[in-house]
Amino acid sequence: MTTLTARPAASFWRDSHPSALLSGLIAVIIGWAGPNVLIYSVAQAAHLSVGTAMSWLWAHAIFTGVTGILLSLRFRMPILSTWSTPGIALLVTALPGIPFPEAVGAFLTSGLLVILLGTFPPLTRALQAIPAPLAAALNAAILLPFGFRALQAFGETPALVGAMIVTYFVLRQVAPRWAVAGVLVTGVLVSAALNLWHPTPAPxxxxxxxxxxxxxxxxxTLNLALPLTLLAFTGQFVPGFGVLKVNGYEPAPGPVLRACGVASVGAAFLGCHNLTLGALLANIVSGPEAHPEPARRYTAAVWAGVFNIAVGLFAGTVLHLLGILPAQALAALAGLALLAAMGSSLQGAFQGMQAGSLAAPVVLLVALSGVSLLGIGAAFWGILAGLVVHAVETRTKAA
Incomplete structure (x- = not known):
């Protein structure tokens, strides 16, 4: 695997391509149609106002958009910033009962802790030392559930999802750059033809x-700040750097952690929790469908940042529009957009290890299991288990 490093400043407009713009748009659509709407679960559980929830979304979109743009232009790598999805899951149960100003204080504390983690060299070296096949296995485990969900959607609405699948594979043969765009257009047209959506005026x-x-x-601090920091690190930063490594990019972890920490501090004052490194959605802007030339795929992440900012400014309107498209179409779009990344991750996981090694399968199985111990998600335990197996195998071979 060829590792890309930062290169001299180049013209963004010269490097960009319509497929990069489209990949950035797809990443934002999938993000807003999926994890972002979960904020309503938090708002309902904690009895927050609609205005507070909208401010949360606004801060997330604006600060992650700016952070992703700046990091991508600095490193000339497709670095996507997002919020901590595991953190949202925690807040559904942990936030109720805590006054929101105290929660904001915890968000601020967590952002400062991430900045400190980014200045701790042993931690950043540990992130860089994760073997590429294990990072690929972890990435595959993150992506595969989206493929499963697309197949489940086919079982629910075979005509709609079937048309999207056929469109994808036909265009992959004749115009691969436009395969995902074709899926999106097909999903919209077939949904309308089958009367599976209900368009209403969106203010x-x-x-x-x-x-x-x-x-x-x-x-x-104990119930929110510390768990949120741990989840941001184990659930987003570790797999996020793994995704970049799989696709041939290795930015210095320290500056990325510190930038996300600074963005988190700013967003906290507007009611938003941790902003982190993107993992799942990063595959959309860092794979070959974003741009045929790896050195120019950073433009897809820049476009994603631009679209995130634009969407954040009109968060309520965009969420209303996304609700028009059936859930099955969005599931199929996500699964097909990530299919190539699934294949390359599985290939990297099993071709990169020595014959007979069980480290990559262990990562895959544990991460896919959904097991959660000590409040830490399966992604972290998967990579930890794989590293242990890898160390034992290496020591046994050396002996």
Whole structure:
């Protein structure tokens, strides 16, 4: 695998391509149709106002958009920033009962902790030392459930999803750059033809952020700040750097961690939790469908940042529009957009290890199992288990 390093500044417009713009748009659509709508679960569980939830989404979109653009242009690599999805899952149960200003104080504390982690050299060296086949296995485990969900969607609406699947594989043969675009267009047209969507007027209105003055408490620090920091690291940064490594990119972890930490601090004042390195969606902007030339795929991440900012400004309107498209179409779009990344990750996981090694299969199985111990998700335990097996195999062979 060829590792790309930062290269001299080049013209963004010269490096960009319509497929890069489209990949950035697809990444944002999938992100907003999936994890972003989960914020409503948090808002309902904690009895937050609609304005607070919209401010949360606004801060996430604007700060991650700016962070992704700056990091991608600096390193000339497709670095996507997003919020901590595992953190949202935690907040559904942990946030109720904690006053929101104290929660914001915990978000701020967590952002400062991430900045400190980014200045700790042993930690950044550990991230860089993860063997590429194990990172590929972890990435495959993250991606495969989206393929499974696409197949489940086919069982629910075979005509719609079947048309999208046929479109994808036909275009992969004649115009591979436009395969995902064709899937999106087919999904919209077939949904309309089968009367599977219900378009209604969507008011075009700017979303207004709300400033929240943080308060600090030991209870919120222990129950929110520390778990959120751990989940951001184990659930987003570790697999996020793994995705980049699989696709041939190895940015210095320290600056990425510090940039995400600084963005998290700023977003916290508007009610948003940790902003991290993208993992799942990063595959869309870092794979061959984003741009035929790896050195120019950074432009796809820049476009994703631009679209994220634009969408964030009109968060309420965009969420309304996404609700028009059936869930099965969105599931099929995500699964097909990530199919090539699934194949390359599986290939990298099993071709890169020595014959008979079980390290990559262990990563895959544990990460796919969904097991959660000590409040830490399966992705972390999967890579940890794989590293242990890899170390034992290496020591046994050396002996």
């Amino acid at each position: 075009l209105a700017l979303t207004r952020p709300e400033l929240v003055l943080p308060q600090f408490s030991l209870h919120a």
